[in-house]
Amino acid sequence: MSFRDILDSGKFAVTAEIGPPKGTDIKEMYHHIEVLKGKIDVANVTDNQSAVMRISSLAVCKIVLDNGMEPVLQMTCRDRNRIGLQADLLGASVLGIHNVLCLTGDHVNAGDHKQAKSVYDVESVQLLKIVEGMNNGKDMSGNEMKGATNFYAGAVVTPEANPLEPQLVKFEKKVKAGAKFFQTQAIYDMEKFKSFMAYARKFPVKVLAGIVVLKSAGMANFMNKNVPGISVPQVLIDEIKAAGKEKALETGINIAARHIKQLKDEKICDGVHIMAIGMEDKVPMIMERAGLL
DSSP, rough: OOOHHHHHHHHOEEEEHHHHHSSOOOOOHHHHHHHHHTTTSSSEEEEHHHOOOOOOOOEEEHHHHHTTTOOOEESSSSSOOOHHHHHHHHHHHOOOOOOEEEOOOOOOOSSOOOSOOOOOSOOHHHHHHHHHHHTTTTTTOOOOOOSOOOOOOEEEEOTOOOSSSHHHHHHHHHHHTTTEEEEEEEOOOOHHHHHHHHTTTTTSSSEEEEEEEEOHHHHHHHHHHHHHHHOOHHHHHHHHHHOGGGHHHHEEEEEEEHHHHHHHHOSSEEEEEESSOOGGHHHHHHHHTTTTO
């Protein structure tokens, strides 16, 4: 089944990230594809993640597709103007890539080319509108195209943002612009997420909860201090601390698996998006402990 069909069927979907490398050595990336194939439903390919230059998402999506797994093309507005974005969307479509996640993109100050010029000709809501228009056979200027696209468009949301209201406003704009599924920023507070889902269920969209594996208490504290919209509860930090340095990662993996199991068992959302951040080999283990394999 396609990603769209999986979500529409009511199956609890599991996606994970494939991070393109910075360079032409793709042996490790191929290994990650093999590890994840047959276990996750689709592979989400990042687009110059954190504004760090890497192999293009479009190229890696084609590799993922050729290796028997359905990809989601991440597309940020930071690096291309509306012509470039639409050209890449057409390229993806003719290559058989039909899932796209529309992102505004981290600022270049976060990355490894700080002197680069950010484009931001459009932002994520406008990009969703572009995708919707191309699905209806027209480009952003309203010109007829020779053949329409058939994209399943997604977007992102941060359910634990403080204040939350601006996120809800943007969420509704993205739904109106054509988003059919949402991936969330990392969630750790289940009660807050349940409250967000009570709101999200008013709209005809699917929501996948973002799961970031905690490697250590230090990582949790760093995210609390430096990553907007992420709030790791102290009780989880204390749990990792109590495990000691040698078992910190193991505890983080168990926390991720526990949260995934709760999300599925209580039918809180439609699936999860696992962000292992360099630990893609651990994704099958997390899924197994969550009862998904």
